[in-house]
Amino acid sequence: MVDSAEKQRGYEAQLRDAGVRMTRPRRAILKILAETADHPDAMEIFRRAVALDDSISLSTVYRTMKLLEDKGAIQRHAFAGGPSRFEQADGAHHDHLIDIDTGNVIEFQSDRIEELQNEIAKSLGYDIVHHRLELYGRKRRKR
């Protein structure tokens, strides 16, 4: 809590420096993003935002997500089937495993896979600009 409030202040300062006006809706959304550990979609962010400021509109949530994405403050993930989901872009790169029963998202990271991806692209004459690695799975039945 203490930590996320601090983190949020850092976010705001960083954005203000980038020439972004700090409005009530934006503050609410940044607070939500700083506090959450999951990967909420726009509607979920909207719901949480309304709790902080009941005059926020869904359009503004969408507009803000796009703004933050452009500024590199968040990442957008279009997992199969559902709407886009978001997360802060502060941590290190990672990929995702999606629980197809619950929608839960688990993060993982593999240097080896990242390396192999680069090798493959290189051998095909390409430079990777970005990539997407998503595992869709089901919790293993306990034995």
Place this chain on the structure above:
Amino acid sequence: MVDSAEKQRGYEAQLRDAGVRMTRPRRAILKILAETADHPDAMEIFRRAVALDDSISLSTVYRTMKLLEDKGAIQRHAFAGGPSRFEQADGAHHDHLIDIDTGNVIEFQSDRIEELQNEIAKSLGYDIVHHRLELYGRKRRKR
């Protein structure tokens, strides 16, 4: 040509055996899929289908793609940004590198990456049901 006509006949027989009625639109779409080497989207398939049978509707293209997907005859890929793109499901598993400038799709396959994915899922207590690995890249500037 000879080859794809043969391939298409195989497709039709296989589907008929699965209880799928062979209609004019379906025959047209199967022909298109058997002949193409790329990853067309629904609208593109529609355009090519109209050339074979000008009474085909876009709805039917969508309905047929879903049917074929359910029967396991084709695969649907939702690459970033655009509409779903399709390809026959006959060959071996592979992943894709998308040229972000042209939209061209290049196929590749890495046993090592597939292995690593399974290890990761396993270590997280999951079984992979399906996955998505897409590299978005740009052709390397010639030196």
Place this chain on the structure above:
DNA sequence: CTCTTGTTGCAAACGATTTGCATTTGCATT
């Protein structure tokens, strides 16, 4: 405090895909 310009909420538009419905068709049956 004022002015300028960016931002907002709202409703309407959007693009891809799906769906309801009346009509047509495949095809198994006589």
Place this chain on the structure above:
DNA sequence: AATGCAAATGCAAATCGTTTGCAACAAGAG
């Protein structure tokens, strides 16, 4: 070859997530 019925079609309208036009509003530089 004619019949019957379920399945498939075309069309238009609906859907879903997301974007946009616009008039009202508010951030923050001066």
